[in-house]
Amino acid sequence: MTKNRETGTHRVLILGAGYAGMAAAIQLAARGTRREDVQVTLVNAQERFTERLRLHMSATGQRVAELSIPELLEGTGARFVRGWVTAVDADAKLVRIDDDRVLHYDTLVYGLGSVADTAAVPGVEDHAYTLNSPQDAELLADRLARLGRGTVVVGGSGLTGVESAAEIAEQYPELDVVLLGRQEPGAAMSPKPRAYLQAALARLGVRVLSGVEVAKVLPDAVQLVGGELVAADAVLWTSGTRVSPLAAAAGLTVDERGRVVTDAALRSVSHPDVYAVGDAATIRQGYGVMHGTCQGGMPTGVHAAVSIVRTLDGRRPKPFRFGYYHTPVSLGRNDAVVQFTHPDDSPRRVYLTGRMAARYKETVTASPWPTYGRMKKMPASGAFWPRGGRFTRGVR
Structure with missing residues (x-):
């Protein structure tokens, strides 16, 4: 050299x-x-x-x-x-x-x-929050703290979207949290951990809309392909990345x-x-x-x-x-699911759920x-x- x-x-x-x-x-x-x-x-x-x-x-x-x-x-x-x-x-x-x-x-x-791709869908750049940085997260935190009651839409049903929706629903039970995306949450997991993840979202009151695609983000709603509107007082965008x-x-x-x-x-x-x-x-x-x-x-x-x-x-x-x-996914502070994987990231039969999985996820995070x-x-x-x-x- x-x-x-x-x-x-x-x-x-x-x-x-x-x-x-x-x-x-x-x-x-x-x-x-x-x-x-x-x-x-x-x-x-x-x-x-x-x-x-x-x-x-x-x-x-x-x-x-x-x-x-x-x-x-x-x-x-x-x-x-x-x-x-x-x-x-x-x-x-x-x-x-x-x-x-x-x-x-x-x-x-x-x-x-990479950062969240805010350019692929019209309106995301202007009307949605992201989690690209601590400053972005703090902006959303301020908005959530001032909402009182209302609807928060999380765009993107991947792991970041799932964790975010669960966290918001647990910390702000008075809010209506909607998680929407093309795939069902936990789609890459084997059936049992996927079912656990979806049941946990339901227990937290998260409303899941899967098999949908966002056409546009508006100041007070998310418009889906097909024209349906989902009312939103705040939108968090977690779908897709760009470099x-x-x-x-x-x-x-x-x-x-x-x-x-x-x-x-x-x-x-x-x-x-x-x-x-x-x-x-x-x-x-x-x-x-x-x-x-x-x-x-x-x-x-x-x-x-x-x-x-x-x-x-x-x-x-x-x-x-x-x-x-592995794929560890938090579902609030005291719940999680961990899908252990093969080297190619395909799911194995082994998984963890509940508090044990939450402790495992915290260890991995740290x-x-x-x-x-x-x-x-x-x-x-x-x-x-x-x-x-x-x-x-x-x-x-």
Whole structure:
């Protein structure tokens, strides 16, 4: 790998401090900064870490820990730069931040993940809330606290929609909560956990409209394809995601959704000095393309970091291998369902429900922070390597 001629260091620049970007930064800094010839810089738009797994809690006014990215990086030697990434020049190997700052790199880790797709359906951008950030969640929390009585429509019956609808219904039992989407909630689960999930929504008073498609979001209603109107005092949009257009604008090879197409080692197929991790990447495994989750995102960040260190040492990076392990879904604070899965994310017969599942989900939600802490303290030969959807301790 090349080094900066002036400083003699190899500059690794990581864009995005989500689950994948943070894992890459901490793992790489813990290993790379023991070498005097490696400089790690992490760029993110805000200092506060976004716990996406808890945003549905923030949206209902519940307090969650405010995690500081600089504090999480403390002791690693990695540098944090706060700013919005406005452009990437993959040929010149530079990144522009807030239009006037420029950062140069020798290796780039591209982790600018996804947000809710508010452009696909008319009216969503103007009239719906999202859970893209803690600030977005706080806006919805303020609206819910002022509603008193009324109807909240959650658009999108995927796992984020299910968790959000359940949380709102439990925290605000006086509200009428409507969950609507093309598929029935828990569609990817096996019959028994799916039935449990749907029964839990019914117990919470959530009205489910499945097999429907939204045509337009209005100031006081959601219009379905076919013309039916569903009255709404607030709309939360959780259906579909989109990624930043920066990768395509930079000339990186992207798929039809704008995600960076990677090789087996998570390097851009067009620019091998760029690694792509998490939701920003198209990562193909034997069972197909991975979908974006914290479960899969953190291992991609770890793998990218280890691959960079291997390359610096003159070794070839190894192919990334990942298998899913579970799908935990909270149904309020004291209830949940956990569907255990095969590596290809298809459901197994094993599942958990009720309080035991809720405790399991809480453990999973909290798990990144002990993992990051162990990364910071690990010996130089260690790595937290993804196997079967879990982090295991290994030597590479």
